[in-house]
Amino acid sequence: MIYNSTTSLPHKAIGEKYVFLAGSMDANTTSNWRTQCITALENSHHIFDPTHKEHDSLNKCEMENHINWELDALNRADIILLNFLPNALSPISLVELGLYVASDKLIVICPKEFYKNTYVTTLCKKYNTPIVLSTEEALNTIK
DSSP: OEEOTTSOOOOOOTTOOEEEEEEOOOOOTTSOHHHHHHHHHTTTSEEEOOOOTTGGGOOHHHHHHHHHHHHHHHHHOSEEEEEOOTTOOOHHHHHHHHHHTTSSOEEEEOOTTSTTHHHHHHHHHHTTOOEESSHHHHHHHHO
């Protein structure tokens, strides 16, 4: 099952696994990394997808609801797949890295071209957080 911020978060049943797809937004629908992850994981995991198509037009109350949904879903997830795209600034993703780097549920994708690669890599090494260079590597780590 795929959940987004327009749906309520489920009650977790024993044995069910949940993945939160954190990271840079990618508007390119022909190679969207979230779509790739959903396709690869939807038969084995429940997925929290924070993508909100009207994100930029949400009013203050709607944005607060979206943010709270994300925070609750991040907390509920068994695995957080955090993807930094090479040409994105990703300030919210950097916050999520700081919140969960020591949680033992984070898998980070950070290509060398990402402008804060050294920062991300150093944090991951410090807290023994798995860090890979591609979505494929991260998916293999989850499977």
